[in-house]
Amino acid sequence: MLCIKHHSTDPYFNIATDEYIFKHMEEDCFMLWRNDNAIIVGKHQNTLAEINHEYVKERGIKVVRRLSGGGAVYHDLGNLNFSFTRTGDSYEMIDFQRYTKPIIEVLKELGVNAKFEGRNDLTIEGKKFSGNAEHVFKNKVLHHGTLLFSSEMKDISGALKINPLKYKDRGVKSVPNRVTNISDHLKEKISLDQFTDKIMDYITGHFEDARMYEFTEEDLKKIQEIRDEKYSTWEWNFGYSPDYNFKQGARTPGGTIEMNMNVSHGIIRAVKITGDFFHIRDIKPIEQALENTKHEEEAIRVKLEPFNLKEYFDKISEDDLISIMF
Structure with a gap:
């Protein structure tokens, strides 16, 4: 031996x-x-x-x-x-x-x-x-x-x-x-x-x-x-993980927000964002942009970068969004 x-x-x-x-x-x-x-x-x-x-x-x-x-x-x-x-x-x-x-x-x-x-x-x-x-x-x-x-x-x-x-x-x-x-x-x-x-x-x-x-x-x-x-x-x-459903919410300066995701092989397949927050623009484009994205912080930030998030989430920052996704 x-x-x-x-x-x-x-x-x-x-x-x-x-x-x-x-x-x-x-x-x-x-x-x-x-x-x-x-x-x-x-x-x-x-x-x-x-x-x-x-x-x-x-x-x-x-x-x-x-x-x-x-x-x-x-x-x-x-x-x-x-x-x-x-x-x-x-x-x-x-x-x-x-x-x-x-x-x-x-x-x-x-x-x-x-x-x-x-x-x-x-x-x-x-x-x-x-x-x-x-x-x-x-x-x-x-x-x-x-x-x-x-x-x-x-x-x-x-x-x-x-x-x-x-x-x-x-x-x-x-x-x-x-x-x-x-x-x-x-x-x-x-x-x-x-x-x-x-x-x-x-x-x-x-x-x-x-x-x-x-x-x-x-x-x-x-x-x-x-x-x-x-x-x-x-x-x-991370990607080798079994499929899972993720759900987490938090209270922010802009109100409560909850993230619901279906993840397969580490890839976000479906997203639904709910809560009592205020917004100017409909959040559907945000949800769609996050689909088919790695459940990984850097990849998510890249998908959020084109959006002026203040128009979608009043008093809720990008960091607030990221924090409730993990």
């Missing part, structure tokens, strides 16, 4: 790396890696329904859809991620406990009583510190998980806090959990780098034929291609 300490912190590149070791490397792999601030959503989720749009935009948090199912998770540099790829018999592919056991064993050595609970979580004293997901294709599995070591808890709650009433769809919803950092439970404090080394030492010492591996220039070139062509694109991260 190839053991990899991945040094990139680019979320797009790292999620592409997960796909690369799963689809393009024949040998089984174990990889440890970290992302800079990012929300990683499950393959079958409605991205916009999982994120706090304003919080994410203000802080420049990247949003990336991964290859596996499950719920959305927040990554920062205080979070360590691990990935296994393995080829085997299909009947034994889905086995969360198999791939999380090494983590539990390392934590036991550090005096932490960690447990596997529920469907795919690791907990300490009933609080979650690790979520796990798997993707299976034919006779190969990709298992990856998070390990909250010293993450910023306020960012976890802020980035993922959303209003469930805005979106009606069939996407897989994330379930809120009480979370904790591993570092808060260590009897003797160690750094995240030291914790990373302990996990890698455990893997290389307990798995047959485990050996360290550095990505070649050719590996990195192919990963970059996957990153650029897939994981950094709006089409994958």
